[in-house]
Amino acid sequence: MKSTKTEFPVLAFVDIETTGGNFERDRITEIGIKTLAHGQETAWESLVDPQAFIPQNIQRLTGITPEMVAGQPPFDELALQIKRELEGKIFVAHNARFDYGFIKASFKRLGMDFRPKVLCTVKLSRLLFPQQARHNLDTIVAAHGLTVSARHRALGDADLLLQFWRVCENTFGQARLLEAVNQLLGSVSLLPNISQSVVDAIPDSPGCYIFYGEHHAPLYIGKSISMRSRVMSHFQSALTVRKEMKLSQQVHHIEWIETGGELSALILEAKLIKERMPSANIKLRRSKDLCAWQLSEEPSGLQRPTLITHKHLQPGFQDNLYGLFPNKKEALGYLAAVAKKYQLCEALMGLEKVEEGKPCFGYQVKQCQGACIGKVSLAVHNLKLQTSLQLYKVPIWPFEGAVAIKDGHSMLVINKWCYLGTANDHDEMEDIARSEDFDFDLDIYKVVKKAMTGSHKSSVLKLANSRRATVPFDAID
Numbered sequence: 001m002k003s004t005k006t007e008f009p010v011l012a013f014v015d016i017e018t019t020g021g022n023f024e025r026d027r028i029t030e031i032g033i034k035t036l037a038h039g040q041e042t043a044w045e046s047l048v049d050p051q052a053f054i055p056q057n058i059q060r061l062t063g064i065t066p067e068m069v070a071g072q073p074p075f076d077e078l079a080l081q082i083k084r085e086l087e088g089k090i091f092v093a094h095n096a097r098f099d100y101g102f103i104k105a106s107f108k109r110l111g112m113d114f115r116p117k118v119l120c121t122v123k124l125s126r127l128l129f130p131q132q133a134r135h136n137l138d139t140i141v142a143a144h145g146l147t148v149s150a151r152h153r154a155l156g157d158a159d160l161l162l163q164f165w166r167v168c169e170n171t172f173g174q175a176r177l178l179e180a181v182n183q184l185l186g187s188v189s190l191l192p193n194i195s196q197s198v199v200d201a202i203p204d205s206p207g208c209y210i211f212y213g214e215h216h217a218p219l220y221i222g223k224s225i226s227m228r229s230r231v232m233s234h235f236q237s238a239l240t241v242r243k244e245m246k247l248s249q250q251v252h253h254i255e256w257i258e259t260g261g262e263l264s265a266l267i268l269e270a271k272l273i274k275e276r277m278p279s280a281n282i283k284l285r286r287s288k289d290l291c292a293w294q295l296s297e298e299p300s301g302l303q304r305p306t307l308i309t310h311k312h313l314q315p316g317f318q319d320n321l322y323g324l325f326p327n328k329k330e331a332l333g334y335l336a337a338v339a340k341k342y343q344l345c346e347a348l349m350g351l352e353k354v355e356e357g358k359p360c361f362g363y364q365v366k367q368c369q370g371a372c373i374g375k376v377s378l379a380v381h382n383l384k385l386q387t388s389l390q391l392y393k394v395p396i397w398p399f400e401g402a403v404a405i406k407d408g409h410s411m412l413v414i415n416k417w418c419y420l421g422t423a424n425d426h427d428e429m430e431d432i433a434r435s436e437d438f439d440f441d442l443d444i445y446k447v448v449k450k451a452m453t454g455s456h457k458s459s460v461l462k463l464a465n466s467r468r469a470t471v472p473f474d475a476i477d
């Protein structure tokens with residue numbers, strides 16, 4: 001055992017190995033903890049049976065194979081021991097949100113609460129060594145000459161964090177290091193109108209949080225998969241970011257709403273911002289001037305973009321829509337950029353007025369290939385225009401009816417790209433699915449489309465009144 005005088009609380013340097021990067025889907029395969037208490041170092045480690053498949057790339061990275069974890073205790077058998085090892089200590093990890101998030105989620109599945117103070121050594125390195133361009137663990141090892149015993153194994157990496165701590169202590173002294181730690185951990189003194197008990201009560205789970213000022217005026221609405229950590233990060237930043245400092249001084253009350261997962265939180269955030277109009281949120285406010293381009297064919301055979309305004313828009317129902325824009329100015333700017341990039345004729349696209357038979361300005365400066373004066377056929381111009389817009393085509397709804405998307409313990413009911421409601425059981429899903437209240441929201445559309453073509457694609461459940469439409473689902477990729 002090594003010994004050195006320290007004025008710090010007990011520190012637990014933690015590293016885990018997992019089957020992947022998703023808190024909900026993946027599981028822990030190994031945990032290592034190096035504890036520094038009153039100058040004394042102790043170590044604890046264990047392999048963990050993830051009761052799940054370990055991908056080949058993870059096996060190659062960590063060296064942990066299915067054979068190694070077979071017969072090892074699963075997390076539920078180790079939970080009490082792990083909690084004893086971490087209880088009352090500052091949880092120190094590199095990219096701490098990953099390690100803390102996995103351990104927090106593992107405890108939550110067992111109905112156990114886990115809320116330590118969390119110190120991220122990535123942030124500590126950035127704060128104390130700003131001259132370094134990168135702060136990943138390999139860079140820190142090289143920069144400070146740390147001794148590697150077992151890279152990408154839990155206890156080996158936890159030991160590297162303890163070595164880095166020693167470097168910080170020797171380089172800056174205990175007083176400066178304590179100041180840095182307090183800055184990163186955050187201080188409730190930054191919240192003059194909020195008590196510690198309120199902050200402690202915020203769950204570190206997915207959801208939305210709302211900051212209120214005096215007279216219950218909404219100041220800011222945010223979302224996170226770890227609400228408490230995200231709220232605290234606002235006020236940790238207040239020490240260095242003037243905008244966050246101003247916000248922290250204005251907050252008089254905090255509310256939060258838990259959600260089943262990240263997707264639910266994203267949708268709820270978009271809805272709450274439009275309903276409550278907090279002063280610090282601008283981007284997600286409702287646009288009353290939503291518009292899109294639609295191609296219409298003229299008697300001459302020319303396909304010309306026509307701007308479809310909000311009251312005539314029905315995304316999800318209408319084919320031949322391109323782009324969704326919050327206002328006419330952005331829509332025109334987008335179309336002009338397309339014309340320039342693909343050397344299309346702005347006159348034929350309705351962006352410039354010219355006399356019939358005369359060349360457009362773009363042709364004179366060699367930005368148009370001459371469709372306006374017959375040097376390029378209308379058929380070729382039409383094809384180039386269709387091709388240039390295709391990436392921004394608004395897909396029609398690929399189902400005949402509503403679907404539900406699983407998000408944590410909740411099911412989100414969606415139809416025609418519109419969010420209809422959240423259900424907790426099958427009957428409730430079917431009831432919500434009967435709704436005809438389609439309130440299209442651009443921000444929710446973007447969230448849902450991304451989810452249905454990405455991480456939640458396999459979680460889409462067709463409801464009894466929903467059949468597959470003739471449009472292939474991959475068309476919305």
